[in-house]
Amino acid sequence: MDLRNGCRAEHGPLELRIQTTDSLNGFMVYVEDPRLEDPRVYEESVQSTLDSAKDHLILKAGEYLDSHQEAGQYNTEWRCS
Secondary structure (H helix, E strand, O other): OOOOOEEEEEEOOEEEEEEEOOOOOEEEEEEEOOOOOOOEEEEEEEEOOHHHHHHHHHHHHHHHHHHOOOOOOOOOOOEEO
């Protein structure tokens, strides 16, 4: 896949984003909770494959939801461009 911009997905009430960076296999990953005034709850620069970055974000989103007693089984469908 030729990824130019990044990927987005909904994970329950959260929004997950992956943005490409200039470094090889580098991504900025974000978990956002749009219900909050400052929605960004997690942000990190990672060096990995795209699939690993997706898995990492789903894990972080799950940890965030667990900490707020909102855990559940969510279907996460990625849209990438």
